[in-house]
Amino acid sequence: MSSSKNKKSALHETKSDPSLNLSQTSAERIKNLRRQSKDIKKLTEGILSGNKTDLSQAITLIESQSKRHTEDIKTIISTCLPYSNKSLRIGITGVPGVGKSTFIEQLGLLLVKKGHKVAVLAVDPSSSVTRGSILGDKTRMEKLVQHPMAYIRPTASGESLGGVARKTRESILLCEAAGYDILLIETVGVGQSETAVHSMTDFFLLLKLAGAGDELQGIKRGIIEMADAIVINKADGDNIKAAKKAKVEFNRALHMYPSKSNGWDPKVKLASALQNEGIDKVWKMLTDYFEKAKQNGYFEEKRADQNKFWLTQTIEDSLKKEFYQNEVIKSEFPEVLEKIHNQDLSPFEAAEYLLKKAKI
Amino acid sequence: MSSSKNKKSALHETKSDPSLNLSQTSAERIKNLRRQSKDIKKLTEGILSGNKTDLSQAITLIESQSKRHTEDIKTIISTCLPYSNKSLRIGITGVPGVGKSTFIEQLGLLLVKKGHKVAVLAVDPSSSVTRGSILGDKTRMEKLVQHPMAYIRPTASGESLGGVARKTRESILLCEAAGYDILLIETVGVGQSETAVHSMTDFFLLLKLAGAGDELQGIKRGIIEMADAIVINKADGDNIKAAKKAKVEFNRALHMYPSKSNGWDPKVKLASALQNEGIDKVWKMLTDYFEKAKQNGYFEEKRADQNKFWLTQTIEDSLKKEFYQNEVIKSEFPEVLEKIHNQDLSPFEAAEYLLKKAKI
Numbered sequence A, B: 001m002s003s004s005k006n007k008k009s010a011l012h013e014t015k016s017d018p019s020l021n022l023s024q025t026s027a028e029r030i031k032n033l034r035r036q037s038k039d040i041k042k043l044t045e046g047i048l049s050g051n052k053t054d055l056s057q058a059i060t061l062i063e064s065q066s067k068r069h070t071e072d073i074k075t076i077i078s079t080c081l082p083y084s085n086k087s088l089r090i091g092i093t094g095v096p097g098v099g100k101s102t103f104i105e106q107l108g109l110l111l112v113k114k115g116h117k118v119a120v121l122a123v124d125p126s127s128s129v130t131r132g133s134i135l136g137d138k139t140r141m142e143k144l145v146q147h148p149m150a151y152i153r154p155t156a157s158g159e160s161l162g163g164v165a166r167k168t169r170e171s172i173l174l175c176e177a178a179g180y181d182i183l184l185i186e187t188v189g190v191g192q193s194e195t196a197v198h199s200m201t202d203f204f205l206l207l208k209l210a211g212a213g214d215e216l217q218g219i220k221r222g223i224i225e226m227a228d229a230i231v232i233n234k235a236d237g238d239n240i241k242a243a244k245k246a247k248v249e250f251n252r253a254l255h256m257y258p259s260k261s262n263g264w265d266p267k268v269k270l271a272s273a274l275q276n277e278g279i280d281k282v283w284k285m286l287t288d289y290f291e292k293a294k295q296n297g298y299f300e301e302k303r304a305d306q307n308k309f310w311l312t313q314t315i316e317d318s319l320k321k322e323f324y325q326n327e328v329i330k331s332e333f334p335e336v337l338e339k340i341h342n343q344d345l346s347p348f349e350a351a352e353y354l355l356k357k358a359k360i
Helices: A002-012 A026-048 A052-063 A067-083 A100-113 A128-140 A142-146 A161-177 A193-198 A237-255 A279-295 A298-324 A327-341 A347-359 B002-012 B026-048 B052-063 B067-083 B100-113 B128-140 B142-146 B161-177 B193-198 B237-255 B279-295 B298-324 B327-341 B347-359
Strands: A088-094 A118-124 A150-157 A182-188 A203-209 A229-233 A267-270 B088-094 B118-124 B150-157 B182-188 B203-209 B229-233 B267-270
Touching: A026 A052, A026 A067, A026 A161, A052 A067, A052 A150, A052 A161, A067 A161, A067 B347, A088 A100, A088 A193, A088 A279, A100 A118, A100 A128, A100 A142, A100 A182, A100 A279, A118 A161, A118 A193, A142 A150, A161 A182, A161 A193, A161 A298, A161 B347, A182 A193, A193 A203, A203 A279, A229 A237, A229 A279, A237 A267, A267 A279, A279 A298, A298 A327, A298 B298, A298 B327, A298 B347, A327 A347, A327 B298, A347 B067, A347 B161, A347 B298, B026 B052, B026 B067, B026 B161, B052 B067, B052 B150, B052 B161, B067 B161, B088 B100, B088 B193, B088 B279, B100 B118, B100 B128, B100 B142, B100 B182, B100 B279, B118 B161, B118 B193, B142 B150, B161 B182, B161 B193, B161 B298, B182 B193, B193 B203, B203 B237, B203 B279, B229 B237, B229 B279, B237 B267, B267 B279, B279 B298, B298 B327, B327 B347
Parallel strands: A088 A182, A088 A203, A118 A150, A118 A182, A203 A229, A229 A267, B088 B182, B088 B203, B118 B150, B118 B182, B203 B229, B229 B267
Antiparallel strands: none
């Protein structure tokens, strides 16, 4: 356990951060403790002045999971909090192979050209299977990663969704404090990460391919309902006809859902990230959305709702965790399930029984 | 508060139940207490022998919400529990005006003719607005209500969804113990009641009308996804063409969802409850489903999942309730929300703060 933790820290370690040094004497530790508050202040100032190295280092602290850094992170975040909340947060999802990284790079390049500061974060709570593909994006977005106005960062993976969600939210906050005014939050179109990303972004964009008649297959239930727009990528060459057909079908599918509470009807757009076609129209759609949502107050309302969601979600996750990790409950739970199965107990009686047990 | 409770009890009161008498002297009360355990035993025996009056009386106890009856209900339920679980539970939903009661009556009449014992329960957690329509069903199902093999009962309404769900589950259990082998659980197609009914039935049927091109409008998000079948009612006379068109559209809509885990592809059927047409085909489809689901083990699996769902749901509802009703939390919550809004606190810090507060 401890060795895997060390390994993790080592992975994220950067040479300039003394607090991450694991092989230090106690004299050094005391020296570090004194230095730390000064370093944290410097680090925070660096973030606020837009220094990418400082931003990366702070996100590394957020991801380190080490209890030693908890206070540091709190200090950084509470200092940055008043400078956050000012960007447009765009969630982008799609299954592997849909061309997410190419799309994000082209959109990012368009935006930096227009004078925006763009940060790309990748959320990947699923483990090793998909980790590769998202980490790989960073090297694949070769042009964008070199641009001074862009910042690309894959976030922590392989942990609980709640944990990853919190880290992503905190990373968003730091990026905003560092002056990034457009955030592209990427997630793979599998698992529960979409719900989390949907709950922390202002606009949720689903990337799709035109397929052979079964365009809507393979999408997790509910994702289409969450989408504010569907972009059919790779709409080029021989694919154009199929893409246009898919557009009609998606429009029909979206039409079958009741209108969203914000009055925005989800749009379907065609694009070819590879040929850099249609990206400008996607951006036009996004600016239309933001204009409307800010005008009718929905933008602010949604953010307030999201804050409340994360507040209650964190509380409720913690309450559940505490209950189910109670040793008494852990040992009684299988037996209670067995009793329900054998019709000796109703689920309601069983719940009452366990709730009483947890209090003893 | 107390007067409304009395009113409620009086509404459900039946003359033969002494424990429901509200204007009794303490001497009478003591006498009743002694008599009670004997009465409860008699009542339970009555249920198990299929006596409708006893069944009704026990369901009235379940609905009474009075703490005085908690122990009685527990006794009745634990005695009946081993005799439950043997029926087919069919959830039926649809917006008011779709012809739910006519459809249920025709289906019920078909089933009693085939030798089944049919119980109809109505779930209505929404308040007065819709209450009328469901209570009204009872008198509207004139033929079915008079049939010796049928039992019709509107359940408690106007309360919390969790409370209504528990009462309905317990009523289901008693109906099964009384020998009803097919249960039709009705709910209005609004509010959250569908999710609850979906989680306590084996098959979920959505009733719809053919409309003017917007057949899918007005349905709550997610209801189509929950449906195991859609029956387009009032497919008669001038409506037939529109109904057939709607069938095609619904089939297309259903096709756009990924397959259900049980391998059952949701079906679309046409019916005219008024003309008693198509009801037999709906029943044929239901028997097909049950045959398959029992063969591949999905039937049992789903019930086990539902039991686990109600167990954890009850536990988690209780944990949340306790937390949010804590006086300290109640007084601090608005201030914390305000601080989040003003960017003085992140939702995660705020959650930690409140969780600590609740423990003091």
